[in-house]
Every structure is written in C-alpha cells, then in structure tokens.
Amino acid sequence: DIQMTQSPSNVSAFGGDRVTITCRASQSISRWLAWYQQKPGQAPKLLIYQASRLESGVPSRFSGSGSGTAFTLTITGLQPDDLATYSCQQYHSHPGTFGQGTKVEI
Amino acid sequence: EVQVVESGGGLVQPGGSLRLSCTTSGFALSNYRMSWVRQAPGKGLEWVANIKEDGSEMNFVESVKGRFTISRDNAKSSLYLYMNILRDEDTAVYFCARDRVAYSSGYAKAPYFDNWGQGTLVTVSS
Numbered sequence: 001d002i003q004m005t006q007s008p009s010n011v012s013a014f015g016g017d018r019v020t021i022t023c024r025a026s027q028s029i030s031r032w033l034a035w036y037q038q039k040p041g042q043a044p045k046l047l048i049y050q051a052s053r054l055e056s057g058v059p060s061r062f063s064g065s066g067s068g069t070a071f072t073l074t075i076t077g078l079q080p081d082d083l084a085t086y087s088c089q090q091y092h093s094h095p096g097t098f099g100q101g102t103k104v105e106i
Numbered sequence: 107e108v109q110v111v112e113s114g115g116g117l118v119q120p121g122g123s124l125r126l127s128c129t130t131s132g133f134a135l136s137n138y139r140m141s142w143v144r145q146a147p148g149k150g151l152e153w154v155a156n157i158k159e160d161g162s163e164m165n166f167v168e169s170v171k172g173r174f175t176i177s178r179d180n181a182k183s184s185l186y187l188y189m190n191i192l193r194d195e196d197t198a199v200y201f202c203a204r205d206r207v208a209y210s211s212g213y214a215k216a217p218y219f220d221n222w223g224q225g226t227l228v229t230v231s232s
Contacts, residue, residue: 032208034218036151043110043222044151044201050208055220087151089218091208095167096216100150 002026002090006099013106019075021102023088028068032092035064035073038101039084047086048073080106108132108221112202115226122192126226128185128202133221136160136180139205141217142187144198145225152198155187156205156217170196192230199225 003026013019031051038044046055048064061077083106088099114126141156155166155176164176175188205217
C-alpha cells in the first residue's frame with residue numbers, strides 16, 4: 001500500500017495568516033490526491049481533488065498543488081472557521097490511503 | 107441536500123459481532139458506489155470497504171477480509187456493514203461515505219469521497 005505522510009502534525013497560526021500543509025507519498029501518485037477538512041464532531045468534507053481542483057462550494061482561500069510524490073494544501077488568509085484537521089488521501093491505487101492528519105489551531 | 111447518517115455503533119466484546127447501518131437521502135443511492143471509512147482514536151482515516159452501485163462487487167481492506175461484509179438496499183436508500191470476529195483494533199469511528207471514482211486509460215482509480223456522515227463509534231473491549 002502507498003504510505004502518505006503529512007507535515008506538520010500541528011500548526012498554530014493567526015487569523016489572516018497563510019498556512020501550508022505538506023503531504024508526501026511513498027511512490028508517485030501523479031495528481032491523484034484529495035484533501036479533506038474535518039471539524040471536531042463533524043463529517044469530513046472534501047476540499048480538493050486531483051491535487052488542485054477545488055470542490056464546488058469550497059472557499060477560494062483553499063488551494064492545492066503538487067504532483068508525483070509531493071503535494072501542498074495552502075490556506076491563504078486563515079479564518080476562525082478553518083479550525084480543523086486536514087487530511088490528504090491518494091487514490092492512484094487500491095486501497096486508497098490517507099495521511100495521519102494536520103491539526104490547524106488559530 | 108445530500109445527507110448520510112450512520113447508526114448501530116456501540117460497545118462489543120472481542121470476538122463479537124455488530125451491524126452498522128447508513129441511511130442516505132438527497133441523491134439516488136443506486137447511482138453511486140459507497141464506502142465505509144474508519145478512524146481509530148488518535149489515528150488517521152482508513153478506508154475499510156466499498157460496494158458497487160448494484161451490489162455486484164465488494165472490496166475490503168486486507169485487515170477485515172473474511173470478517174466484515176458490506177451490503178446495500180437501494181430501495182431503502184441504505185448501506186450496511188456487518189462486522190464479525192471483532193478485535194480490539196477495530197475500535198474506531200466508522201463513517202459512511204459516497205464514492206467518487208476517477209478513470210485513467212479506462213481503468214478505475216481507487217475512490218475518493220464527496221459526502222460523508224458524522225460517524226458512529228464502535229468500541230471493542232471486554
């Protein structure tokens with residue numbers, strides 16, 4: 001199975017800051033990567049798919065980039081509502097696998 | 107509005123069984139593959155199983171093969187996960203999720219998930 005590693009595990013930032021989360025795959029996954037947001041006690045929410053495509057309804061302050069084995073999720077202009085854990089998932093090969101999550105504190 | 111609601115979680119002893127249910131609304135279940143994804147305490151998400159739109163094909167993560175079964179009833183807009191021979195390491199919040207599948211060169215990629223429920227907690231402990 002492909003291993004997904006996120007860094008950092010935790011990030012603390014101020015409102016309005018730019019936050020970058022990194023996700024690395026143990027082998028090339030092309031651009032077959034999704035990002036999810038999970039708020040405490042809530043259902044995970046799809047933010048980005050195919051590395052950089054924004055899901056409908058997701059604010060434009062979220063963006064994704066990367067290909068191969070290295071990917072980033074960027075939040076430009078951090079909002080209080082962005083307090084959550086963010087996880088990446090590769091869907092290049094079965095089974096799809098997730099990173100361990102990055103908790104964003106404000 | 108798409109809604110996904112899980113139920114059936116609880117405390118069960120090692121070696122025991124449990125059935126989880128997922129009720130959906132706001133979309134035609136028969137048009138979508140569906141998955142169960144779990145999250146153990148303090149751990150990342152883990153895909154567990156999925157089932158094709160008509161129930162003709164099911165896939166499982168290696169650690170649950172032979173112990174878990176997945177089924178669906180499209181007429182009732184429902185999905186099920188039957189868990190047998192439960193182990194301590196099966197303790198987790200179990201999420202029901204709607205699959206989205208990408209294709210490359212005619213082959214289906216692993217699913218990613220565009221709508222999720224809030225999850226139901228399964229605790230395996232004596």
